[in-house]
Amino acid sequence: xxxxxxxxxxxxxxxxxxxxxxxxxxxxxxxxxxxxxxxxxxxxxxxxxxxxxxxxxxxxxxxxxxxxxxxxxxxxxxxxxxxxxxxxxxxxxxxxxxxxxxxxxxxxxxxxxxxxxxxxxxxxxxxxxxxxxxxxxxxxxxxxxxxxxxxxxxxxxxxxxxxxxxxxxxxxxxxxxxxxxxxxxxxxxxxxxxxxxxxxxxxxxxxxxxxxxxxxxxxxxxxxxxxxxxxxxxxxxxxxxxxxxxxxxxxxxxxxxxxxxxxxxxxxxxxxxxxxxxxxxxxxxxxxxxxxxxxxxxxxxxxxxxxxxxxxxxxxxxxxxxxxxxxxxxxxxxxxxxxxxxxxxxxxxxxxxxxxxxxxxxxxxxxxxxxxxxxxxxxxxxxxxxxxxxxxxxxxxxxxxxxxxx
Amino acid sequence: xxxxxxxxxxxxxxxxxxxxxxxxxxxxxxxxxxxxxxxxxxxxxxxxxxxxxxxxxxxxxxxxxxxxxxxxxxxxxxxxxxxxxxxxxxxxxxxxxxxxxxxxxxxxxxxxxxxxxxxxxxxxxxxxxxxxxxxxxxxxxxxxxxxxxxxxxxxxxxxxxxxxxxxxxxxxxxxxxxxxxxxxxxxxxxxxxxxxxxxxxxxxxxxxxxxxxxxxxxxxxxxxxxxxxxxxxxxxxxxxxxxxxxxxxxxxxxxxxxxxxxxxxxxxxxxxxxxxxxxxxxxxxxxxxxxxxxxxxxxxxxxxxxxxxxxxxxxxxxxxxxxxxxxxxxxxxxxxxxxxxxxxxxxxxxxxxxxxxxxxxxxxxxxxxxxxxxxxxxxxxxxxxxxxxxxxxxxxxxxxxxxxxx
Numbered sequence: 001x002x003x004x005x006x007x008x009x010x011x012x013x014x015x016x017x018x019x020x021x022x023x024x025x026x027x028x029x030x031x032x033x034x035x036x037x038x039x040x041x042x043x044x045x046x047x048x049x050x051x052x053x054x055x056x057x058x059x060x061x062x063x064x065x066x067x068x069x070x071x072x073x074x075x076x077x078x079x080x081x082x083x084x085x086x087x088x089x090x091x092x093x094x095x096x097x098x099x100x101x102x103x104x105x106x107x108x109x110x111x112x113x114x115x116x117x118x119x120x121x122x123x124x125x126x127x128x129x130x131x132x133x134x135x136x137x138x139x140x141x142x143x144x145x146x147x148x149x150x151x152x153x154x155x156x157x158x159x160x161x162x163x164x165x166x167x168x169x170x171x172x173x174x175x176x177x178x179x180x181x182x183x184x185x186x187x188x189x190x191x192x193x194x195x196x197x198x199x200x201x202x203x204x205x206x207x208x209x210x211x212x213x214x215x216x217x218x219x220x221x222x223x224x225x226x227x228x229x230x231x232x233x234x235x236x237x238x239x240x241x242x243x244x245x246x247x248x249x250x251x252x253x254x255x256x257x258x259x260x261x262x263x264x265x266x267x268x269x270x271x272x273x274x275x276x277x278x279x280x281x282x283x284x285x286x287x288x289x290x291x292x293x294x295x296x297x298x299x300x301x302x303x304x305x306x307x308x309x310x311x312x313x314x315x316x317x318x319x320x321x322x323x324x325x326x327x328x329x330x331x332x333x334x335x336x337x338x339x340x341x342x343x344x345x346x347x348x349x350x351x352x353x354x355x356x357x358x359x360x361x362x363x364x365x366x367x368x369x370x371x372x373x374x375x376x377x378x379x380x381x382x383x384x385x386x387x388x389x390x391x392x393x394x395x396x397x398x399x400x401x402x403x404x405x406x
Numbered sequence: 407x408x409x410x411x412x413x414x415x416x417x418x419x420x421x422x423x424x425x426x427x428x429x430x431x432x433x434x435x436x437x438x439x440x441x442x443x444x445x446x447x448x449x450x451x452x453x454x455x456x457x458x459x460x461x462x463x464x465x466x467x468x469x470x471x472x473x474x475x476x477x478x479x480x481x482x483x484x485x486x487x488x489x490x491x492x493x494x495x496x497x498x499x500x501x502x503x504x505x506x507x508x509x510x511x512x513x514x515x516x517x518x519x520x521x522x523x524x525x526x527x528x529x530x531x532x533x534x535x536x537x538x539x540x541x542x543x544x545x546x547x548x549x550x551x552x553x554x555x556x557x558x559x560x561x562x563x564x565x566x567x568x569x570x571x572x573x574x575x576x577x578x579x580x581x582x583x584x585x586x587x588x589x590x591x592x593x594x595x596x597x598x599x600x601x602x603x604x605x606x607x608x609x610x611x612x613x614x615x616x617x618x619x620x621x622x623x624x625x626x627x628x629x630x631x632x633x634x635x636x637x638x639x640x641x642x643x644x645x646x647x648x649x650x651x652x653x654x655x656x657x658x659x660x661x662x663x664x665x666x667x668x669x670x671x672x673x674x675x676x677x678x679x680x681x682x683x684x685x686x687x688x689x690x691x692x693x694x695x696x697x698x699x700x701x702x703x704x705x706x707x708x709x710x711x712x713x714x715x716x717x718x719x720x721x722x723x724x725x726x727x728x729x730x731x732x733x734x735x736x737x738x739x740x741x742x743x744x745x746x747x748x749x750x751x752x753x754x755x756x757x758x759x760x761x762x763x764x765x766x767x768x769x770x771x772x773x774x775x776x777x778x779x780x781x782x783x784x785x786x787x788x789x790x791x792x793x794x795x796x797x798x799x800x801x802x803x804x805x806x807x808x809x810x811x812x
Binding site: 246281282285289296 | 646648677681688689694695696698701702705712
């Protein structure tokens with residue numbers, strides 16, 4: 001009997017065949033200072049221009065994802081599945097399929113060169129994922145989400161590919177996700193090949209090069225659902241006359257931004273960042289029909305930054321807006337006290353706002369009452385964070401050893 | 407005694423010398439469908455691009471100006487003076503001085519070729535001016551103002567120059583004023599000469615060619631003083647990267663707009679108008695620091711026009727915004743009933759809103775509640791008007807036969 005069983009299920013094989021394989025990672029959000037807007041190939045997510053972002057700390061904003069697979073899943077849930085913040089999401093979108101297919105192909109290669117490896121590429125995948133921030137806040141959750149998905153499955157499959165190589169896969173899930181596979185200051189080079197094999201993330205500088213960079217996110221209550229960035233950017237490409245000029249201007253801007261980061265020149269970083277954001281939103285407005293992502297709260301945040309820099313007599317802060325009304329203010333650690341004192345009257349009492357500072361809260365000063373009032377009314381919460389690392393492997397699994405969500 | 411007096415003041419000369427000379431005109435507002443934004447010569451008011459506007463009816467919006475001069479003014483008020491809406495305004499700005507100097511030069515030419523003419527060019531000017539709309543509404547009042555000033559003085563001086571020739575002078579007062587010297591559909595050709603002598607207004611089509619054009623102005627309560635257009639446009643020229651592309655695109659747009667007007671093609675007129683407005687505001691946003699003229703009410707007005715066109719299944723309305731939040735909706739007379747029914751829920755009760763229509767007020771329909779609410783809260787008054795004539799000579803003087811304001 002034992003022999004017969006052994007023949008059917010050889011010991012090694014049996015062990016591996018019944019096993020629940022798991023790998024978990026956290027992945028960061030990134031906020032672009034040179035924006036991705038417009039695809040030259042919508043299927044492959046190939047952009048019309050290169051972009052550049054700051055990866056934000058995962059202490060404050062991160063997606064936590066566990067990837068798991070097992071032959072035993074075949075009987076229960078033969079389809080790949082994803083539990084996102086406790087809700088079952090389909091993995092049947094073309095973007096998810098593209099990511100899973102690429103990762104399985106890489107695993108399959110490994111398995112074919114080393115036949116002793118378990119055939120994980122043939123097992124159903126069971127994923128679980130959760131964010132430590134509200135998805136509704138409109139904080140580039142898809143970037144962290146797809147970066148975590150790709151990184152977790154790559155770890156599960158024990159793939160040898162570098163983050164840059166994996167970024168090619170994450171890019172197909174969500175363009176900006178490719179930049180979340182690296183920490184610090186990250187470029188996404190648009191590439192020139194039709195198959196997109198040179199359109200990937202590249203490290204401009206690690207966090208350690210310029211660790212003083214801080215980000216203060218003013219989460220603005222959006223009154224209505226905005227145009228999705230996927231739909232919006234392609235309408236811009238098709239209808240905006242000004243868009244071409246923007247695309248032509250980006251290469252020079254990329255060079256200047258990389259130089260600013262290399263030289264830790266905040267003044268230059270700040271100028272490019274704010275002009276870039278405004279140029280991006282200008283092409284949104286030049287779209288037909290026009291797209292408005294910024295609202296009155298966003299404008300007040302801009303005016304606040306302008307007032308703070310004017311008061312300081314130098315550039316202590318800059319702003320950028322993604323496809324939504326939230327303002328991301330970049331500043332350097334050393335200027336926190338000054339910034340905090342200026343913003344305290346407007347942000348006092350908001351969730352996430354810290355009181356830790358040494359100087360008195362003087363507010364934005366005379367003439368800026370309307371700005372302070374606008375922020376008071378329009379900012380729903382604040383996130384204080386900083387430049388951070390790329391994805392981190394963790395042992396805290398969202399799927400237990402029996403394959404069940406925890 | 408009589409003889410002596412006669413010697414000092416010869417009868418003819420005395421009569422003309424004591425006389426109060428007067429001429430009055432009304433002049434219209436114009437609302438550009440291709441915008442003037444950016445000067446290539448700030449002193450001469452030479453624009454970076456040509457523009458095109460619709461002159462609006464003076465029944466609804468006009469400046470009424472009386473120009474008067476007399477040798478007797480020398481004793482009382484030797485300086486040129488302007489009473490604007492009952493308030494004494496200086497005529498000492500470089501722009502006013504430029505206009506008065508040019509008009510006096512033309513009069514002086516006349517006087518030198520015909521010595522029997524009274525030497526009006528040597529007399530102080532006394533001007534009085536009033537608008538039939540609130541200046542605070544932000545309705546291109548300087549265009550109507552300088553057009554009326556130039557036209558009234560030209561009439562006072564009995565100058566033989568054509569409106570196009572006079573537009574060269576009005577342009578130096580306020581760029582867009584040159585277009586208010588003509589009725590109907592008016593181009594301002596940017597010209598190429600350095601001295602600006604070819605930068606003047608040109609009739610594209612008189613009102614009679616396409617009299618069905620209507621304008622509905624939604625006056626939006628502006629919460630704060632905007633950047634003046636004079637200051638704003640030069641900051642755009644200096645700092646906006648997208649501005650160059652806009653300037654390059656205008657010549658083609660001018661040709662298309664003139665064709666649309668010639669062919670009375672409202673669909674084309676509407677598309678160019680809305681894209682032009684959005685392109686202009688996009689370059690404002692691309693300015694450093696960014697300029698925002700549109701507010702939330704403006705955005706709601708755009709959404710309302712989009713909803714109305716969608717509901718109609720064709721283009722019945724278009725929108726344009728000058729350097730402020732007011733929305734100017736252009737439409738054709740035949741579509742009034744449809745438009746009025748759609749907008750009535752949002753505009754009911756507003757000053758200036760007419761109830762005269764035959765169809766039921768259905769509102770903007772499901773899904774547009776927020777748009778209606780936004781307009782309800784943000785529109786302070788409505789002006790219903792139409793394409794109109796150029797300046798009109800009137801006998802209703804704002805200065806009496808003794809040289810006093812009435």
